[in-house]
Amino acid sequence: MADSKIQAWKFLKIIVFTFFITVLLLFTSATIRTLSLDVNVGLQLARWEKSNNISLVIDQHQREELLAKFKEALRIPTVSFSERESNTTALRQFVTFLRKAFPTVFSSSLVHHELVADYSHLFQVQGSQPDLVPYLLLAHIDVVPARESDGWEAPPFSAQEMDGFIYARGTIDDKCAVMGILQALEYLLLRGYAPRRGFYIGLGHDEEISGFNGAMNIVRLMKDRGVKLSFVLDEGLAVLDGVISGLDGPVALIGVSEKGSANVKLSVSMAPGHSSMPPRESSIGILAAAVKRLEDNPMPRLFGYGPERDTFEHLAHKFGLPLKFIMSNLWLFSPLLGRVLEMKPDTNAFVRTTTAVTMFNAGTKSNIIPSLAEATVNLRIHSAHSLQEVLDFIQDTVGDQRVKVELIDGFDPLPISSSDEQSFGFQIIKKTVLDMFPKLTVAPGICVGNTDSRHFKDLSSDIYRFAPVWFKPGDVQRFHGINERISKKNYEELIVFYFNLIQNCDIKKLPDPHSSVHEL
CATH class of the missing domain: 3.40.630.10 (Zn peptidases)
Structure with missing residues (x-):
């Protein structure tokens, strides 16, 4: 019994030591990478000979x-x-x-x-x-x-x-x-x-x-x-x-590069009715629920799988710590930075395919349950996504056969x-x-x-x-x-x-x- 406890303790020490060494190596590697980014700063044009261009002086x-x-x-x-x-x-x-x-x-x-x-x-x-x-x-x-x-x-x-x-x-x-x-x-x-x-x-x-x-x-x-x-x-x-x-x-x-783009129409069609005898679900209600599901379930986070990774790595040396350390080592910290960027609308656009409901049309009179409700969704497609993948995601997220999903126009990322x-x-x-x-x-x-x-x-x-x-x-x-x-x-x-x-x-x-x- 004592021997088995000793063996277990030795095994645990080996695991802890291995984990410590791994973390130390990762930290050392990340630190060296962070510091090395400063080496080439200021040398970007060193290999270009002085230009003999005509100078433009504007009087x-x-x-x-x-x-x-x-x-x-x-x-x-x-x-x-x-x-x-x-x-x-x-x-x-x-x-x-x-x-x-x-x-x-x-x-x-x-x-x-x-x-x-x-x-x-x-x-x-x-x-x-x-x-x-x-x-x-x-x-x-x-x-x-x-x-x-x-x-x-x-x-x-x-x-x-x-x-x-x-x-x-x-x-x-x-x-x-x-x-x-x-x-x-x-x-x-x-x-x-x-x-x-x-x-x-x-x-x-x-x-x-x-x-x-x-x-x-x-x-x-x-x-x-x-x-x-x-x-x-x-x-x-x-x-x-x-x-x-x-x-x-x-x-x-x-x-x-440019993000791709798509305009998608969601529509619900059903028999019209009088507002005094409304059905349990209306075309507007069904469509509104579908739109809400799209807004509640954004496209997957894809930061690090497109050119945005190069952007932040090129800029890393211009940030102070700890951002400099994180951006210099996106091979390790991409998920972390992606979570930070998705918190604001202007930086969220770098992280994923964005979904924006831009038009909603239904109804002609206040006492008529409309037969048709339509919404237009504009998507800007991340470089790691394709137009077809985006359409499939929308269809799966809407998840309602009563909602028709149609591509109006669109193209893949460049x-x-x-x-x-x-x-x-x-x-x-x-x-x-x-x-x-x-x-x-x-x-x-x-x-x-x-x-x-x-x-x-x-x-x-x-x-x-x-x-x-x-x-x-x-x-x-x-x-x-x-x-x-x-x-x-x-x-x-x-x-x-x-x-x-x-x-x-x-x-x-x-x-x-x-x-x-x-x-x-």
């Missing part, structure tokens, strides 16, 4: 001129109201305006321009070395509706200046990029610049209503001509300054573009950002909304969504909201960004990892 006269043109663009109400209604008069006016605003772009022998689907634009800029694979800069002309009565501090199409900001619909979505790209090209051409790598500029006119007319016709045209692209750069993510709690300093997030050291597009964008803003941290990210760029996935495997628009706390809500604005300084920075990006793209290939020389 006061040019500044007044470029701001005047930007304001004129903002005052043209190129609104997309719905899939069936756009302000075509304003879109025609915008075509005329662009020709007047950028005469060198439209007259240069290096630039071929064509209208697509009446209001969209495709520019091809010829390169001197046709063996270099071209790229595409995307932006869109149309804007969402806006009414001054919603609470705007200035009329939404006035382009009024206040405290160094220009207020107008389209300042950040997306006329800043439309005008910034063309203004950058205008300045380059005026300085006699001829690119080595050819490129395209695509300006869609219906992005806010899915781009089925503008972007998709541009894609068809390029496919017919056999165009393949090195990368695509569109709107999407931005520079966040003070937006992410606990982060030390601003960060530039370059979108490497492929994840490369962001490693050999990723040409990502590294060129990153270099351009850090040349301008050396103290920024650059990280890959994911767009929770959708852009025209998703239509171009057959033309390039690398699609990026970024513009150096600065967002401070509260600014994100201006996107599609009231008081959309951009600072005059930030708009000028966008022009410089595209001016430098076009020149940086002229390299033949990236430098070898960890080397220190380069043709730039």
Whole structure:
């Protein structure tokens, strides 16, 4: 008996010792990983040789001129109201305006321009070395509706200046990029610049209503001509300054993917009746219960299975302890961080496929039990989910044969573009950002909304969504909201960004990892 107790005690000590050693090794490994993240900070551009690019210095006269043109663009109400209604008069006016605003772009022998689907634009800029694979800069002309009565501090199409900001619909979505790209090209051409790598500029006119007319016709045209692209750069993510709690300093997030999207209709149909003799369950009651089940049972938490993991690992060194320790070791702490992120709506979007009930329709008269009740559910699909998996989840969660589940429209999440050291597009964008803003941290990210760029996935495997628009706390809500604005300084920075990006793209290939020389 005594021997068995001794053996049991020895066995217990071995288990405790093994557990202690395992925990110690895990902690040591995690600590080393946390500390090692600081080693490469500040060396992000060490292997790039100093650039010989043309510098852009904007004098006061040019500044007044470029701001005047930007304001004129903002005052043209190129609104997309719905899939069936756009302000075509304003879109025609915008075509005329662009020709007047950028005469060198439209007259240069290096630039071929064509209208697509009446209001969209495709520019091809010829390169001197046709063996270099071209790229595409995307932006869109149309804007969402806006009414001054919603609470705007200035009329939404006035382009009024206040405290160094220009207020107008389209300042950040997306006329800043439309005008910034063309203004950058205008300045380059005026300085006699001829690119080595050819490129395209695509300006869609219906992005806010899915781009089925503008972007998709541009894609068809390029496919017919056999165009393949090195990368695509569109709107999407931005520079966040003070937006992410606990982060030390601003960060530039370059979108490497977009969540998928789906609109699903739930409906209940039954015989109508009089309200004086109601049935035990009505169409509205059955549907409301189904909707409640969807809201009470969110899609599974998937943090760590998509590009959001790379985002937080890239940002880890900019957080203080204990967040730095946790984010440096997501191989161990992903479930913990996922639980924290799901607590707030804005970060919950990184964790899972989100479910939003956006429309509910039923009834025509107060004393009639309606025969039909309908609800529309909008879902933004996580990168680790598929559209079919989401539909199956909804069907299982609703769990009522009386509720019909129909897909209105939808698509899978977009492929994840490369962001490693050999990723040409990502590294060129990153270099351009850090040349301008050396103290920024650059990280890959994911767009929770959708852009025209998703239509171009057959033309390039690398699609990026970024513009150096600065967002401070509260600014994100201006996107599609009231008081959309951009600072005059930030708009000028966008022009410089595209001016430098076009020149940086002229390299033949990236430098070898960890080397220190380069043709730039």
